[in-house]
Amino acid sequence: MPTARVEARRTGQPVELVSQRTETSRTYANPDGSFTSEISAGPERVKRNGTWHTIETSLAKRDGTLAPKVHPHDLRLNAGGGALPKSLRAARAAEPRDLASMGSGEQRITLQWKGGLPEPQLNGSKATYRNALPGADVIVEATQTGFEQFVRLRERPSGSYRYTLPLKTVGLKADEQNDGSVVFTDAAGRHRAVMPAPIMWDAAVDERSGLPANRHRVDMDVVPTGKNTVDLVITPDESWLTDPARQYPVTIDPSTSALSNTFDTYVQQGETRD
Incomplete structure (x- = not known):
């Protein structure tokens, strides 16, 4: 000094x-x-082998997976593979494969996808798996502290629309909260990651804020399937999806994961959500 x-x-x-x-x-x-x-x-840099590195979330292929150049939690994404499901029913019956995984040592979270995945289109920190479901794309985006995963419906479904995201944890316990979110705690009871209650929105944009104008809550059931595994069953509101006024594409955002307690904030009069 x-x-x-x-x-x-x-x-x-x-x-x-x-x-x-x-x-x-x-x-x-x-x-x-x-x-x-x-x-x-939130974190802007990470220390490795005694040297500080600025976090860089742009994705590139590495060892058969996709990974950010520099990430604090060793994020890895699927590089694509397997036969794509031809229907939602086929997807629900398919074997799961790892979609996004992060963590290190004795603590790790792995979000899985049921069925094959196409080779993703990369755009900076975002990987788009086009037609991973019939008429829908799966998108995973690397963030400074974790990742965000969502499904983009390009077409109006003819009826009910439901899919399942298997989730594996190592060294962490997943607990569903009263508000619909999922909190991950370590052996000491400390919060290590969170998946907020899911929402969806259509293509309409609020002219003042530039944010989605039509947002709607999404039902998500957390179903235990094993000691360290649960299924996240995503069931969007059918009447909302099929409303003639709905503007497509519709984005379903069930999972944002971060191994930290930080979150982004915007300020707008009359708004009551994070």
């Missing part, structure tokens, strides 16, 4: 105290002898 203060006074420029750097903060010595800390709400 004294060295940084001397260097800042000598050069007239702020000098970082590298020893004080963390995943979410950087501290600088100023020429006038004061200090300034820049703090972010």
Whole structure:
């Protein structure tokens, strides 16, 4: 710290105290002898082998999977494979395969997909598995702290629409909450990850906020299937999906996972949700 203060006074420029750097903060010595800390709400860098690396969520192929260039929780996505289901019924009967997995050591979460997956189209941090379900795409996006997975319905379904996402955990327990979310806790009872209550929205956009204008709650049942496995059964409201006023595509957003307690916030008058 004294060295940084001397260097800042000598050069007239702020000098970082590298020893004080963390995943979410950087501290600088100023020429006038004061200090300034820049703090972010979520992690911006990760330390590996004694060296700090800026988190970079752009996806690329690695060891038969897809992975961000730098991610704090070793996120891995499916690179595609297997026969695509020809119907929802066929998908529900298909064997599950890993879709997205993250964590390290004794704690890991793996979201699975029932049926084959096409080779995904990559766009930065987003992987799109087109036609993974009839008339629908599966999209997985790497985030700074985890991943987000959602299904995009390109066509109006003729009737009920339901699919299942198997979920495996290692070193974590999945508990369904009264608000429809799923919280993952470790052996000490600490919250390590969360899947908020799912919602869906159509293509209509609010002109003021630029956000979806029509949002609707999605039913999600958490069904235990084993010691460390559950099924997330996603059942969107049929009447909402088939409403003639609905603008397609419709996005169903059942799972956002993050091994942290951070979340994004926007501010809008009259809004009551995260």
